[in-house]
Amino acid sequence: MSVASSKPLVAASASERLSALVNDVPGWTPHDQLLALHFLAATTGDIPGDILEIGSWCGRSTVALAWGASVCGDDRVYSVDLFPEGDDWYVNADGTHSFRVVIDGREIPAYTDQRVWDEPFQRDIAPLYRNGGSIRERFQQALTDHGVAERVTTTRGDIGLFAEAAPPDFRCRLAFIDGDHGLQAVRRDVRAVERYLQIGGWIAFDDAFTGYDGVDQCITEDIINSGKYEPGYRCTRKMFIARRVA
Numbered sequence: 215m216s217v218a219s220s221k222p223l224v225a226a227s228a229s230e231r232l233s234a235l236v237n238d239v240p241g242w243t244p245h246d247q248l249l250a251l252h253f254l255a256a257t258t259g260d261i262p263g264d265i266l267e268i269g270s271w272c273g274r275s276t277v278a279l280a281w282g283a284s285v286c287g288d289d290r291v292y293s294v295d296l297f298p299e300g301d302d303w304y305v306n307a308d309g310t311h312s313f314r315v316v317i318d319g320r321e322i323p324a325y326t327d328q329r330v331w332d333e334p335f336q337r338d339i340a341p342l343y344r345n346g347g348s349i350r351e352r353f354q355q356a357l358t359d360h361g362v363a364e365r366v367t368t369t370r371g372d373i374g375l376f377a378e379a380a381p382p383d384f385r386c387r388l389a390f391i392d393g394d395h396g397l398q399a400v401r402r403d404v405r406a407v408e409r410y411l412q413i414g415g416w417i418a419f420d421d422a423f424t425g426y427d428g429v430d431q432c433i434t435e436d437i438i439n440s441g442k443y444e445p446g447y448r449c450t451r452k453m454f455i456a457r458r459v460a
C-alpha cells in the first residue's frame with residue numbers, strides 16, 4: 215500500500231473514534247467540529263505550548279483535543295469549566311435557566327446574559343442530574359473511558375481562577391472557547407487567553423455566527439477587526455478559527 219493511500223485511513227479511524235465519542239459523551243460539539251478540533255490539535259504541534267479549553271461540560275471536546283495532542287509528545291490539554299451541579303441552576307422570570315456556582319467562597323454567575331431556553335434545558339441538561347448525576351464526575355469518567363485522563367489538567371472555575379493557578383510559564387498554541395456565550399463573558403475569556411496564546415497559535419470559537427450575538431460581536435470586534443489575527447474563517451458550520459499574528 216502506498217503512503218498516499220494510507221492517509222485517508224488515518225482520517226477514517228479518527229472519524230470512527232469520534233463517532234463513538236459522540237454516542238458516549240453528552241454534549242453539543244458535533245462530529246465535524248470534533249474532527250476539526252482533533253486535527254487542529256494534532257497539526258499545530260510545531261508551535262510551542264499546550265491546548266486551552268474553556269467550556270468542557272461532560273468532556274466531549276476535551277477528549278477530541280486530547281487525542282489530537284497525543285500525537286505531539288507530552289502536550290497537554292488544560293480544561294476550564296464551572297461544572298455546575300443540579301442545584302446550582304435556577305429559573306429566571308421568563309422561564310429561561312441560568313446558574314451560579316460558589317468556588318472557594320467566590321460566587322461565579324453564568325448564563326445571565328445568554329440564558330438557556332427551557333426546552334433545551336429540559337431535553338439536554340436536566341436528565342444528566344437525575345439520580346444525583348454530577349457533570350464533573352461524568353467529565354472525569356469520559357476522560358478515563360477514552361484514555362486521556364493523564365493528559366488533561368482540569369480547573370473547576372472560570373478563566374480568572376485558572377490564571378491564579380496556571381504555571382507561570384504557561385503558553386498555548388490552540389485555545390477553544392466554548393463557555394458562557396454572553397458578550398462580556400466571551401470578551402473576558404478572549405482577553406485572558408491572549409495572555410497565553412502564542413503568535414502563530416490558533417483561537418477557535420464554538421457557536422460562531424449561528425445566533426449568539428455575544429459570540430458574533432466578540433469575534434467581529436476582537437478577532438476579525440483587531441489586526442491581531444489573520445482573517446479567519448468558519449471551518450465547520452458553527453466553528454470559527456483564526457491564527458494570531460500580533
Ligand SMILES: C[S@@+](CC[C@H](N)C(=O)[O-])C[C@H]1O[C@@H](n2cnc3c(N)ncnc32)[C@H](O)[C@@H]1O
Nearest residue numbers: 241242243269270271274275295296372393394
Ligand atoms: C456548551 S457547554 C460546552 C460543551 C463542550 N465543549 C462539549 O463539547 O460538549 C458550555 C460549558 O461552559 C461552562 N461555562 C459557563 N460559563 C463558564 C465560565 N465563565 N467559565 C468556564 N466555563 C463556563 C458550562 O459549565 C458548560 O459546561
